[in-house]
Amino acid sequence: MAKRGKLPKPKDASEAFENIEQPTxxxxxxxxxxxxxxxxxxxxxxxxxxxxxxxxxxxxxxxxxxxxxxxxxxxxxxxxxxxxxxxxxxILSQATDEEGRKRALAQLEQGDSSDALNALARAQLVARERPADAMKILEDIDLGKAPAVVQDDVRANLGFLYLMNGRAKDARKLADDLRLDRQPNAKAKAMYAAVAAEAFARTGKADEAAKLIETYPADDPEYGEVGAMLLRAQVYTHLASKKRGLAQQSMRALAKADANMLAPFLGKGVRPELQQMAKKALKSVGLAPKQKMQVQRRF
Structure with a gap:
């Protein structure tokens, strides 16, 4: 546990690039x-x-x-x-540090900018520092020309960025078209579920959100770092279902898993109830909610 008053360093997104699973x-x-x-x-x-x-x-x-x-x-x-x-x-596996990210981005920019896979990779590389640019890249993809699974990858990643930036209604439009059944990778499917569940919970479909978080438990080791996204979805789902106690439990679990994921709950315009829950969760794990936290974008 971190010392009281000190927040842990944000988890480096480069770890995710180092451990990307090769398509086979x-x-x-x-x-x-x-x-x-x-x-x-x-x-x-x-x-x-x-x-x-x-x-x-x-x-x-x-x-x-x-x-x-x-x-x-x-x-x-x-x-x-x-x-x-x-x-x-x-190319993405090179992005283990700042220089590696720059090299990877340069290589991708030399490729076909209209290719959906290329655009998705570029968005992943810039999302950490420039989420607005990442959203623009993903929004410019012509989904009609992309393979079906890639379409869902784009929807899920763009939807998550929308959710992290207070655009739940836009995320809901994407979530409605997400097809979990055609994604064979368990972790990617769980990521789809997390995005869809949160989008549903924040736009009036708490029952649908509840089904998803029950089907994809956040503590499943197969989901890895996506578990934090599922915990975030649980917070919104339980609140929408008027289960404040369960929402607080999920918030506390999220603080233990990755305290920096609570940063959006402390921002301006967030419901006071969510802010209080986030502060309480941070205090429960010995962290200071008033200190600046950096959010790591996950894809």
């Missing part, structure tokens, strides 16, 4: 799909062999052939997307 192809899934197509082809040729007229058999072979071509095309698309993601992750 799911070879087991690919193997299952390949086996399935082998079975389809064997079945198609068997049908063709037993078909005396030959017409129906060739129709079946044609259908299987069309499905195979479509599957190959989709596989190439996924492979190219994974390869592009790996390249961007390699």
């Amino acid at each position: 192809l799911k070879w087991r899934t690919i193997a299952i799909i390949v086996v399935a197509f082998v079975v389809l082809w064997v079945t198609a040729f068997m049908i063709q062999g037993y078909d005396e007229d030959g017409v129906f058999g060739w129709v079946v072979i044609g259908v299987v052939g069309a499905l195979t071509v479509a599957a190959i095309g989709f596989g190439i698309y996924v492979w190219r997307l994974t390869r592009k993601s790996r390249g961007i992750v390699d």
Whole structure:
């Protein structure tokens, strides 16, 4: 526990870049799909062999052939997307200090500025110091041209920035379109849930928010640093559900997890009730709420 009157140093966002998970192809899934197509082809040729007229058999072979071509095309698309993601992750992994962030940003700026993955990475790099610039980068992305999963990444990251800057209604518009079911990564899915839950709780959908925080518990070790975002969502959800005691518990847990995440609760324009809860939570862990805290943006 930190000494009374002293706040811990903000957690360095560079740690997140050091530990970025490399995108990989799911070879087991690919193997299952390949086996399935082998079975389809064997079945198609068997049908063709037993078909005396030959017409129906060739129709079946044609259908299987069309499905195979479509599957190959989709596989190439996924492979190219994974390869592009790996390249961007390699660039982001350099951002372990200020100089590294500058180098990574320079490399990304040399790439295709209209590419959604590139823009998302640039926003991550500038969000810590210039959240307004990060929001502008994400707002300029043409979601209609981005892959489905990338669309949700953009919505979640932009939504979180909106929430951190008092724009709950704008975050809600993004949360309404978030699709958790198409995100395979557990931590990313939990991040989506945290953003959606907070946006719902702050815009009149406390019941929907409650379902999300129950499904994605903040203490799940698989979620890592996203747990703090889930705790923040819990605070708003419990308050919206008129469960002040639970909200205070979540605020206290958030103070223990990352005291700097309480900084927005102490700003101007925040409900007095939230301010008091944040101050009480900070005092409970031996910290001084009057001292300046720096907020680390999480993506």
